[in-house]
Amino acid sequence: VTGHPPERRNSHVSNGPGCHSHGSRPTLEQAFKCLTDAGLKLTKPRCALMTAIAQFEQPFSAEELFAAAAARSGAAKAVRCDLVTVYRSLLTFTALKLVSKVDLGDGVGRYELSNFDGSHHHHVICSLCRRVEALKDCSMQRQEKVISGMGYTDVSHRLEFIGLCPSCQDSPSPTR
Amino acid sequence: VTGHPPERRNSHVSNGPGCHSHGSRPTLEQAFKCLTDAGLKLTKPRCALMTAIAQFEQPFSAEELFAAAAARSGAAKAVRCDLVTVYRSLLTFTALKLVSKVDLGDGVGRYELSNFDGSHHHHVICSLCRRVEALKDCSMQRQEKVISGMGYTDVSHRLEFIGLCPSCQDSPSPTR
DNA sequence: TTCAGTGCAAACAGTTTGCACCGAG
């Protein structure tokens, strides 16, 4: 399957033209520009959180980000930042498509830095340690074989499609 | 315009072809036998819950099952059953593979009656009303096209693979 | 100066746990 339509949620939030790089992770400068371009303030908590986010190599939870931001010292001075602010910032960053929500099925919301080109990938999750690997290739059909080839055993998958159903296209009904 | 009828009885959603001897739906007798075979007691709450579960045509939450069991009248007399018991029973049923947990990404645990043949299917979720359709076909490659053909727009998907990673095969590490 | 953004407390939703009682086997 080639080219998945980028998600349109919160399409009123525009990515500034300067925000997009070439499929790799955004730099801090780009991320900050994205914020200001959207008319948002560049506050200390947001800077600290964005800086911390850029360091993660795995999807992270709000709690983990909170801890990482609090622990930050040296380069960026540790900014006092409430956990509530973490949640609110993640919401903001997600709306701006700076980060994407990752559902690993354990009921806790996780996030990762987005690729600005809108490309998405899938994950392999170890059923024991819950460590996550990102997959480059999005050809779903061969994936399980690929994953077995990576040394995983007991490979299964979880796949859901999300779309706007015909009746909701006609008459939007409230989300249940 | 009424939008969506609130009832869950979508005729196109069935439990698929299976090993069931009595049509497309698993029978209560089979489910009860499964319980007793496992050495578990056939208590009134369990019977009531299993009966209610058999009526659902969509993945249901613990709360929904709780309400459904409480509302049960006529055929099965309404059994007083605590929400906690619902959770515990769902855990039990899941362990017995009588029901499967379904993750629709909204953070609430949902369940559906399993196919006894162990087959699994995927779901299409309306991004607005959150109604769910089960897919017969599990050939992932053509799915998005199939879903567009069903009238959905803005089709995207969520796919995760779960397996036991090489290092956990060697030395089990605690789940993070 | 001004209001978006924040901290704090508290509410909230979904789920789990401790414990004494109950009832299916």
Place this chain on the structure above:
DNA sequence: CTCGGTGCAAACTGTTTGCACTGAA
């Protein structure tokens, strides 16, 4: 009769909300 199963209360986790204060623009 026994012990698995249950109800009830209460803890717990992750997340959201209300409100007054603060600091970036």
